[in-house]
Amino acid sequence: MKALLKATLTLTVILANLVMAQEETPSAWEKSVQGGINLTQTGFDNWTAGGENAYAWQVNLNYKFVQDLEKTNWSNTGKFLYGATKTGDADMRKSADEIKLESVLTYKLGSKINPFIAVTGETQFAAGKDYSTDSSFQLSAFLDPGYFRESFGVGYDISEGLATRLGLSFKQTVTTDYTSPYTDDPATTEIETLKSEFGAESVTDFTYNISETAVYVSKLELFSAFSAFDEIDANWDNTITVKVSDYINMNVNFKMVYDKDISVKRQIKQSMAFGLNYTFI
Secondary structure, three states: OOHHHHHHHHHHHHHHHHHHHHHHHOOOOEEEEEEEEEEEEEOOOOOOOOOEEEEEEEEEEEEEEEEEEOOEOOOOOEEEEEEEHHHHHHEEEEEEEEEEEEEEEOOOOOEEEEEEEEEEEEEOOOOOOEOOOOOOOEEEEEEEEEEEEEEHHHHHHHHEEEEEEEEEEEEEEEOOOOOOOOOOOOOOOOOOEEEEEEEEEEEEEEEOOOOOEEEEEEEEEEEEEHHHOOOEEEEEEEEEEEEEOOOEEEEEEEEEEOOOOOOOOOOEEEEEEEEEEEOOO
């Protein structure tokens, strides 16, 4: 465990040094920051066909900063998403919650195959609860759990809009109060709040312009720890964005997650949103 943590820290320090070196080189950044808000509301008054008052809202913010130099490419992306719904007299309930940050530094060798080093972090904003019973109970919170990965390997630009990378990865899952099933090992008497794994990672990014006003973006992340190489963690995130006007977009998202340590069955989240969108940069 100590050797694994030491290796992880070393890899993080190396990335920090590379970042500092990049900052010393004056160059233009390609910057993109987009945000949006989606609102829905339904109200009834003496409506004989039946129904229940409801409203929902969702806020999202995405950024991408890229520094493309002669020998290196440094890409930084972030996704922030939060939403809630209220139906009838029930309390407001969370419907969407995600924080994901990624930084990838690639060294150009002059071909389509190039070495990289990357850091990824993922968690949520607010408490997560199970509403399947009348008495809801909390399952998660901010950085509880939190997922972090540090990886290095080689990337391959397959074609325009399609790229993949493969390498070795250090993965940490951290918790505070909600250790099960994220970090605690039931085979031990102690309660573990940190789970560290070392394995192989594959990340594939795909972007396809369906039309002048519609784009499909997909990201498939696979991780397999060497201690259980026959078990593969998967995170597949797909979004179709349709531009209705300069400030109105429609988004359809489908996300599938599989992690046997958390659930033996795949997890699926689907959402459709229609609302205002604004490009800050």
